[in-house]
Amino acid sequence: MNTKFLVAAAAVLLSLPGLSHAAGDPKVKNMMARSDCFTCHAVDHQVLGPAYKDVAKRYHGLKASASTVATLANKIIKGGNGNWNKETGGTPMTAHPHLPKAEAIEMVKWVLAQ
Ligand code: HEC
Incomplete structure (x- = not known):
C-alpha cells in the first residue's frame, strides 16, 4: 500500500458526511434537531448564535467544570x-x-x- 493511496483514502473518509462531525452522542444531536437549536446554531460557523465549535473552545470543551455546564444549561x-x-x-x-x-x-x- 503506497502513501498516495493512504492519503487518498483519508481524504475520502474525511469528506464523508457525518464523519467529520461525529463528536458527541448522536441521540442528543437528534434531540437538538427536534428542538430548535440548529435553527440558530451550526457546528462550525456562526448562524444567529455562535458556532458550537467556538462555544466548546471558549469553555475548554469537555474539561469545563460542572458549574459551567449548569450555567450554560440554565442559559438555554x-x-x-x-x-x-x-x-x-x-x-x-x-x-x-x-x-x-x-x-x-x-x-x-x-x-x-x-
Ligand atoms: C433564536 C436563536 C437561537 C436558538 C433557537 C438557540 N440558540 Fe443558543 N444561542 C443563540 C445566541 C444568539 C447565543 C449567544 C448568547 C449570548 O450572547 O450570550 C446563543 C448561545 C448559546 C450557547 C452558549 C451560551 C453562553 O452563554 O456562552 C449554547 C451552549 C447554546 N446557545 C445552545 C443552544 C441549544 C442547545 C439550543 C437548543 C435547545 C439553542 N442554543 C437554541 C441563539 C439561539
Whole structure:
C-alpha cells in the first residue's frame, strides 16, 4: 500500500458526511434537531448564535467544570445574551422554558464535545 493511496483514502473518509462531525452522542444531536437549536446554531460557523465549535473552545470543551455546564444549561432554558455580543451584535438566544434541566445538560455536553 503506497502513501498516495493512504492519503487518498483519508481524504475520502474525511469528506464523508457525518464523519467529520461525529463528536458527541448522536441521540442528543437528534434531540437538538427536534428542538430548535440548529435553527440558530451550526457546528462550525456562526448562524444567529455562535458556532458550537467556538462555544466548546471558549469553555475548554469537555474539561469545563460542572458549574459551567449548569450555567450554560440554565442559559438555554432562560435565554438571553451578553456572552457573545461581539459575534452576534447582541441578538439574544430565545428561552426554552419547557426543556427539562437534565436534557439541557445533555445538550451542553454535546456542544462542548464539538
Ligand atoms: C433564536 C436563536 C437561537 C436558538 C433557537 C438557540 N440558540 Fe443558543 N444561542 C443563540 C445566541 C444568539 C447565543 C449567544 C448568547 C449570548 O450572547 O450570550 C446563543 C448561545 C448559546 C450557547 C452558549 C451560551 C453562553 O452563554 O456562552 C449554547 C451552549 C447554546 N446557545 C445552545 C443552544 C441549544 C442547545 C439550543 C437548543 C435547545 C439553542 N442554543 C437554541 C441563539 C439561539
